[in-house]
Amino acid sequence: MDSALCIDDVRLTPILIADPPLLNTQGVHQPFTPRLVVEIVTRGGVTGLGETYGDARYLGPARALAAALPGHPVTHVNGLFALAEEVGDPAMTAGVDERADAGGLRGAQTAAKLRLSVVSAFETACLDALGKTLGLPVHALLGGKVRAEVEYSAYLFYKWGAHPGGAPDAWGEAVDPAGVVEQARRFDRLHGFGSFKLKGGVFPPEEETAAIRALAGEFPGRPLRLDPNGAWSVATSLAVARELGDVLEYLEDPATGTAAMAEVAAGTEVPLATNMCVTAFEEVPEALARGAVRIVLCDHHYWGGLHRTRELAALCRTYGIGLSMHSNTHLGISLAAMTQVAATLPRLDHACDTHYPWQTEDVVTTAPRFRSGRLAVSDAPGLGITLDRDRLADLHRRWAEDDGRMRDRDDAAAMRAAHPEWTPGRW
Template identity: 50%
Template sequence: MVAHPWKARVINTSGTEIADVVVTPVAFREPPLLNVAGVHQPWALRAIVEVRTTSGLTGLGETYGDAPHVALVRRAAATLTGLDAFDLHGLNARIAHAVDGVDLADRHGLTGRSTPSKTLLRVLAAFETACLDLQGQAVDRPVVDLLGGRARDAVPFSAYLFYKWASHPGGEPDEWGAALDPDAIVTQARRMIDQYGFRSIKLKGGVRPPAEEVDAIRALRVAFPEHGLRLDPNCAWAPDTAVGVATELADVLEYLEDPTSSIAGMAEVASRAPIPLATNMCVVALDDVRPAFTADAVQVVLADHHYWGGLRRSLDLAAVCAAWGVGVSMHSNSHLGISLAAMTHLAAAAPQLTYAADTHTPWRGDADVVQDPLSIVDGAVEVPHRPGLGVTLDRDALARMRDDYVRCGITERDDTGYLRTIDPAWEPRQPRW
């Protein structure tokens, strides 16, 4: 009797039942990076999720470290004992029941509006990543294989430039120095490219008057004539201002990211701008897709698995974008090596992702919670072949960074509040110009 091909290999998934979950908030040093909401605080906050099985496997996830979010993640974690790591529908159901309609608004306002469904997806994402890490370990395959296989063997990332001060007030100057004019922005880019080999460059705008940011982009084009360039003012501009900048930089930019707020505002700019518009702020949930795409408000969506509900939902987003003829890139926030690994597996499995992804990796220096973190070489990260995410927790580093979280005294990211401690009269305005 001939065996059926689909019965030729039986995979033993015993031992993938969740025994316990540990959520550890951590902090790491961050430079004074400026944005439309204010300035980054001296410590960035993250939370590390460890999902442990009855067989001794540990799956890793990474998420935001703000105290209200961590409390919600821990509430969800307490409901997962006994669930099989392969049961992602069950995972979603248990977390939805635990979150129960909570809406956690963020203080920095740089990832679009907050809703109960978005809060749920923010909580779910870290657990889904950890379960995929467990699944990969259980079947001895990398996560990218669980997501459909490799569309690429290495994932390109972009240099992420910021206007910044030389130091936090009262602190020592950091290794990057001040960057408040075009020449300093070029110097920052050159150092980052020399170290990491990036072939695309993104400037976080909305900080200086638009004409100065145009000058910075022009200076970058002169210094790096072959690099793709992007500019992201985080909704700092009125539509007319955005159209003016887009017209002036039409021969320079790959895309202009979130120049103005709302789907309606982006649609107005897109109808008059000669270059593509990208977003991670007006398309932040599937409910946004039809109105935004029907209005042709955006031509590129920056996926972010941390608030789209994880890796599989981000692949769904990429497929939807492809169906509408919309491009895909990847958004980044201050993150550590677990997130970089998850982003790499996701981008490798998404053929629709044709723009280099964002990453904050250069800004965290040597701080990380994983042993031998993935490296950016020639502007790209090689997709791991090891089982699961392919990274291992550094428990000594985790303990140190947990202690830093306790000592630093910061419990929520608050770019606006921090800038007000330096300039009490400062107000974030939208639009600013």
């Protein structure tokens, strides 16, 4: 092994980034959300970048893995999983079990899944460093791109006009069909997205159905998606599917759990998608056997990185399951990684999700630009991005100075700070 490809140092930088008051079934986004930036430095002086969740429960496993990596080859990404398990301290994931939710929007969370979300950032950083060293884009390290552009979908949210006590943002309020349509018009005008996804589970289903109908009227023929994050009963899910079956591209996680999703799927022709009941390989067999989903939304943060995303895509291709890509509140590092791996997937059946247009802060020097709802796939070495160290330092300083309230994302707590009697809606 060329010594230049050995890992010399690993730097972890937790940060807080500004987040608008977006509503979901778990509450409302806080004014700031935590992310973790991973830098892997080789003995050859090359730095690779990765990004993942920055909540406290991710930082312990990340620090343990970072301490163990120096001296390992940057090419040995398959060994990251065993190493992360080997050095993991059970105390670091205390309280994380099969019943726990990470953010309330991911389905069942386990210590093993949490480790995968940590490893994903390290794997991405290793691939970025290797690509920069060899002068190759990450997509070349994954087998080569099959498309020059990756299509993304507009991600619509019900939202407040401002955080409580904060200044209004440029997007304004969206708490009814008219507000949702105006938001979609802005996405269309700024980024040219060809499809629209509405985050539901916030208001009674009939109100969200009316919003989808309004979108269909404003953008006839455009693919539309609705995602209530498991907030509905089977009966409600079926009623909404009947009402919107002529306009929905797919209905995402209308009910919670594989059993409920299978019951909904048996009663409707509307395709069901998920990023909640299938977020790990061990959850795939039951979901397929029961016919619970027709589309899986991959996410390299969930599945353990870019190589495992390709493994999931091959599995979906084998069993005739549609594939798209889930998004979290990510920055330009994760968006670059998403685009690189999406470019290598022979069958990507639906436009990918992205939160990125909602973010007003980043740690890369040049923000990606959507053109006609698409991102060009970079052929520059690695991920094709450059870290803005001054901005990274600013956002880390915000994290360091925080009194602890924002270091863990808690949408329910943020909602109850404004409405103490609030409880999640279930219909």
